[in-house]
Amino acid sequence: MGPGMGGERPRVSGRDFDRQRELNSQAPEIPRLDARIATLFRPYRAQLGVIVALVLVSAALGILPPLLTQRVFDDGLFPPGGAPDLPVLVGLVAAMLLIFAVSSALGIVQTRFTAQVGNRVMGDLRVRLFSHLQSMELGFFTRTKTGVIQSRLQNDVGGVAGVLSNTVSSVIGNTVTVIAAFVAMLLLSWQLTLIALVLLPVLVAGQRKVGQMRARIASRTQESLSEMSAITQESLSVSGVLLAKTYSRQSAETERYAAENRTQIELQVRQAMSGQIFFAVVQVLLSAVPAVIYLVSGWLIAEATGQGLDAGITAGTIVAFTTVQARLLFPMMALMRVALDLQTSRALFARIFEYLDLEPAIVDAPDAAEPAAEPPLAGTVEFERVRFRYPDAAPDTRPTLDDVSFRVEPGEFVAFVGASGSGKTTIGMLIPRLYEASSGVVRYAGDDVRRLRQEALMDQIGVVTQDPYLFHASIADNLRYAKPDAADEELERVARLANIHDTIAAFEHGYETVVGERGYRLSGGEKQRIAIARVLLKNPRVLVLDEATSALDTLNERVVQRALDDARSGRTTIAIAHRLSTVVDADRIYVVSAGRIVEQGSHEELLRLGGGYAELYAQQA
Template identity: 80%
Template sequence: MGGGMGGGRGSRVSAGDAERQREINSAAPPVPDLGRRIAELFRPYRIQLAVIVGLVLISAGLGILPPLITERVFDDGLFPPDGSPDLPVLARLVGAIVAVFLVSSALGIVQTLFTARVGNQVMGDLRVRLFSHLQSMELGFFTRTKTGVIQSRLQNDVGGVANVLTNTVSNVIGNTVTVIAAAVAMLLLSWQLTLVALVLMPVLVVAQRRVGQVRARIAGKTQESLSEMSAITQEALSVSGVLLAKTYSRQRAETERYASENRTQIELQVRQTMSGQVFFALVQVFLSAVPAIVYLVSGWLIARAQGQGFDPGITAGTIVAFTTVQSRLLFPLMALMRIALDLQTSRALFARIFEYLDLEPAITDAEGARDPSDEPGRAGAIEFDEVTFRYPDAGADDPPTLDRVSFSVAPGEFVAFVGASGSGKTTIGSLIPRLYDASSGVVRYAGDDVRELRQEALMDRIGVVTQEPYLFHATIAENLRYARPDATQQQIEHAARLANIHDTISGFADGYDTVVGERGYRLSGGEKQRIAIARVLLKDPRLLVLDEATSALDTVNERIVQRALDGARSGRTTVAIAHRLSTVVDADRIYVVGAGRILEQGTHAELLGLGGAYAELYAQQV
């Protein structure tokens, strides 16, 4: 993101055009049981689908009537056997044609309404299902996946299959029924002309499959490129990204990085647009040529019949009706080919969507998981029993982040973990609320293995304040209510007073209705941190985890926030992950962590008396 990475990424993309071209031509990922999985998306809307199918069948059946009536218009109304137009018959037949078109149009409007509703509801369900599934994924998934890529799956990929979800069912049923009915009508009119009209259909079907395969490959690469563009946008145009680019004068490099991916996207879009044009041009030529060929063959059959003295069964009305029905056949066939192409193209998009839906969260509730105990003598207690932890993406030869760590924290105690960066103290704070699971050993809350507790219930009892608090682009009150949506204004203000931020908020022109800006950038670091503390206090957890909560603040703000934290610790168990030892000198117990192990433990005075690692850290800071 921003400065250093901007130029490198831009250079790599520009130099890799040949490699990217090979990727574009690679096969799209396979989609297991695609048809079944798409059909399952429509399962909740079976009744609406039944109505759509009924409307489609009626409309398709009505669509065949006008050509058949047209034959009677010519043979019975305009050119009857006696040679004089029969106006009453002609009027009735024309009226019938108009009535059929009116009914078909009305049914089409209703069908479009039902189709649009069902299709968009299915697409909305898919988007929410994907979002909900991503919410269930473990923290590690998000630390190794770009936010922009995740956003692209939700927006671009689901949006890319919108046409398939909203139109496929009605179009497939309607066009299939129309094709079958038209083929039957054509056979009834003239089996000889039917053979002429359908002779090239197998060739077109084979060509369509080849085109679809090419478009599917390009569609997959198009979505990958869109994901990369979303990631670049999210990184470079966030407040932090813009600030980094400006401070390192990398705006031009960031623009080139985006422009490079944009050039790739343009190339892919052009290729996707052009990939089927030759095929559809050939289809269009065929559609235009078939009526003329029908006229030619009809003339040949009539001339041959007259020469041999038999009735060919082909009249002017037959020819007009046949060409009309033939157009009713070929256009639905072309539509079905387009649908087949869309489905083949969408394979890559469905693959990307189902790839995420098929991900199994690494951390889930065990069968029969229960709520943690709230008994006064147990609630808030923490125990690590020979806990070893290795991050999932760590190398096989890398040492574990934590190595057989054991300790216990009684309810209401204030303990601190200190040590150098990379020692493993922050990992301890992540294992307590089960953001990760221990590789071996047991982490217990209130005497129970956290893997046997419901995650949601466990998190309800734990509050976390991080070094860099996250605030939404919303008002202060809305950010606070995130912890407790039903909180009253009095409860919000009480939490703010405990966090030593109420007077500051009251001094703002809009008070609690002040909009904090993206990630809270309109507030100072100390103000953001105290609002985060107030948010945790509004939650009122049994256990408070403070992860470097003051390390990014200056001395004055650190003291202000520290007073707020002192108030927040009252009446609850507190685990502090600290870099600045001055913030934990009054802890009931301090653990010194190094190389994934607990090196020392004791009070501040006891550890200074040992003259070991803690005394050395303290001497360096003082």
Template identity: 75%
Template sequence: MSMTGGARGRGSRVSAGDTQLQREINAQAPDIPMLGRRIAELFTPYRGQLVVIVSLVLVSAALGILPPLLTERVFDDGLFPPGGGPNIPVLAWLVGGMILAYVLSAGLGIAQTLFTARVGNRVMGDLRVKLFAHLQSMELGFFTRTKTGVIQSRLQNDVGGVANVLTNTVSNVIGNTVTVMAAGVAMLLLSWQLTLIAVVLMPLIVWAQRRVGQVRAKIAGRTQESLSEMTAITQESLSVSGVLLAKTFSRQHDETERYASENRTQIELQVRQTMSGQVFFALVSVFMSAIPAIVYLVSGWLIARGQGEGFDPGITAGTIVAFTTVQSRLLFPLMALMRVALDLQTSKALFARIFEYLDLKPAITDPPDAREPSSAPGADGRIEFHEVSFRYPDTAPEDPPTINEVSFVVEPGEFVAFVGASGSGKTTIGSLIPRLYDATSGSVRYGDDDVRELRQTALMDRIGVVTQESYLFHASIAANLRYAKPEASDAELEAAARLANIHDTIASFPDGYDTIVGERGYRLSGGEKQRIAIARVLLKNPRVLVLDEATSALDTVNERIVQRALDGARSGRTTIAIAHRLSTVIEADRIYVVGGGRILEQGTHAELLAREGAYAELYAQQR
């Protein structure tokens, strides 16, 4: 069993998806406080660029409303001036002004788009990195309780889902608001009577927009949950291990159907999200498009009434043309504002999901006064458990603890082994040493210090772990080795590989240390992967070496080869071996037999055999 195997086994009680995670989120963050302010804070590092964007938007919006206002003068002073024919000089100046406004507005629009894209994408990149860094800080138990695909979906789909809001919202809101306000002022200046006709139904439209936004937000949340499940299925089924499992059990069709089922749900949700606002926008578009026709009718009625009753309504042909031009320009920014409002309401669900992750508190953190481990003689490399008990977070209260009041001391340089049946608690003991979990009660000490008082990175620098399942990246052997020490020289890589009894094998490959190992190291044999993992740990040069079932998955030949590598790796280090095969720990200075979460026996191999107890029984079963 690997070091995380025990935790994963217990995590299997959690239902599919991120149900367990959602329970944690509901407990820690039942709502996301001040969501709007937190979204705005994402833009804080780019305040200077935002000022530039706002300035560009204001000028561009002002220029955009200038041509419609000039239209009235074109008609009343240029084309149809009082008492004569067209005034060509005036007309030329007015038309030139309109064209110049269009050109300047287009140029400013390009600059605005550039700055907006830069700021928006950088904010999105910052958010993605912040979320990734926060996930890196979460304790191991978080990942054993949550599907990898669900985590990936939050990082990719949810952040990607708010991209449009982050990149376009600021410029859209400011630009379109200014345009709408300027258009409103221009319409009032042209004719207050016609303006009333144009805005009479606006309150009803705003109310309908809010209702549509609420519906879309709910659909968006369900859509992202479905995307999370699809990502989880993809991650599980299309990994090397998942494909191999499906092929060996002839379950490819079932996996495809599982994905297709969730895909059908996703399609339905996407269609619903797309259509949820279409009727609303269609009605708004019809209303806004019909206003010019209504304006013509009302204008005719006002002019006719004025002529009959002897008053001037102040409406000329230029007024009507200018008003309808301004009103038509009002349609697109108003529709854009409504779409932004809907996008914001929809994106609130996505932002909430992102902030839910950011608000999760790591269960294992450094205290404010965290310190370096003591390097005093006799302390550096000593491991001590004092009445340590531990239960996994998702264990039922009535269940017994995984380990219960365990005490022992491993002196620097000793080779100590923990053996016992599967589920006895020995892997959990190995997990508590590097503080992958914190003890429920009692204390785990490195040297003279409780591990909870030490900096986690400093503690891990002194502890190396080799597990049953050696994880290798899809990269070269050299890159996998340098994961432990990025600045390591080629000579150091070779020295570590020789200690791990793998250098000659690597040298026999056509590309040597540049050989690509494949996904999770599948191009290598089990023994080769394990020895590269050992070499990687040796390159780190830890003071304490934890071997968690490091040879249990290997055949007899490879086990002997890897065991010789481990014998070399133990030299000069405190070594703690967690083993099921007793043949690998016969030479240990001391062997602890674990059962039911407690230490049942301890002694050397010979002493324990002579005692004819639990160890002797285990040994007899494996002979």
């Protein structure tokens, strides 16, 4: 089953997500949504069958005690002969006790199966959502707050946990109980049953109105939770805390969170109170029905006696009927609450399915091929008249790249330089197909990257960025992210190549040293060299260096540059650089301005040309 998890539904690209949300809010498709929710349970049909069987048996057993109660009164306590019939009474009481014991045992088994199915369905939903988000293009994550994404995984999926865990058994069990109770009531007295059914249409109509109101509140509550998660993620990250402290904005950040928290409290209170008056009225009405039954029973008996007829209503009938009717109170209330929960959860499921319906903008072609893994083709990078505009850019703005063409042969070292915003970083992103060219062709190993399998393409390309990401884990764990089964000797080898082994060995815990959130326990140069060691462990054919030393001081830059020089050996290397001193020995330098390549040549050739490169070099020198 595809990421949408059941039911044919138009797919939506990440760039069209906001428009789709607007359409969904205007025209909710409840039947289709309910069908998609039902498909979540398909892998657990066998367990659901067991639950249904247990529920049916429990419900059937549930209507026996009231019928036995009638027999206790009419045959055991007050038989026609007058004196209580103790043998009959003992047998009936024993049967009732046995039924209670069996029902309790079945309830325990049913609870276990229900919990297993509900939590496994929720786990499947969470993993599928996470997996689908992993497949989304990079642009989706640059447009969406991390906290909002986290909220979908945690708050939205967690919000439907109770519905997934309890709905099936509750709906089936309570429905069967209600139906069985009505059958028992009809068997006892059809006249009294009509009285008990008078309120049903009113209750159904009221429940529907309350459910619609709760669904609206639930949707707004989840939006508020998403915003709170986004604020938390932004403000309590190491970078966020550092920024707040250096600008003395802690109070402002606290107030921003407190304001959203006040909104959340108000919504939670509204959600908790929605329907409470309705349920209080329902409970009063249902609780008052027995008194009405007594009154109607008395009137029917009096009328029949006055006419010399038998009303067919005995004391046992009245006691049994009111017992059955009382047993209807809880299942009917439970069914109404489940119906409200389902209406509320639709808003959460709709939010989850919104993400699952997103179609990644960059996907493998049906006949995607493997890139060449060996020379002479492996390591060749070529752009042919490439034009690129970011998906969320205004149509009337100039493209980020415009008619860019170049070719890099295996083993060459080329550099792209230029002012900030010139488009050079975008070139590095298009090579591993993190973004898709708007027009033109990007080739790797002689093939259009759109015809290559993405994962195989990425296996041959390594990227070192200006701000490398390190996990809150040990140095060894961070290195093994590139090769999980790497031996300790391999870690040491790449660390030596990256000029970081001696530094790691000097730490108290060596390679088991925990680097902290985003590597904040390390210096910038240490983080960068660990990132270089990690990419060397991957052993790519092409190395893309995106401003890899621009954030470092002069001393760290020299150390990291030596590591990069070693890392380039035998690889095609493409450096995106701001500091020209790091690329003076490149085989070829491309100068990028306003999305176009305006100059190219070696360092010496460009200096002799006396153009933009020479001017930029003179400024930096």
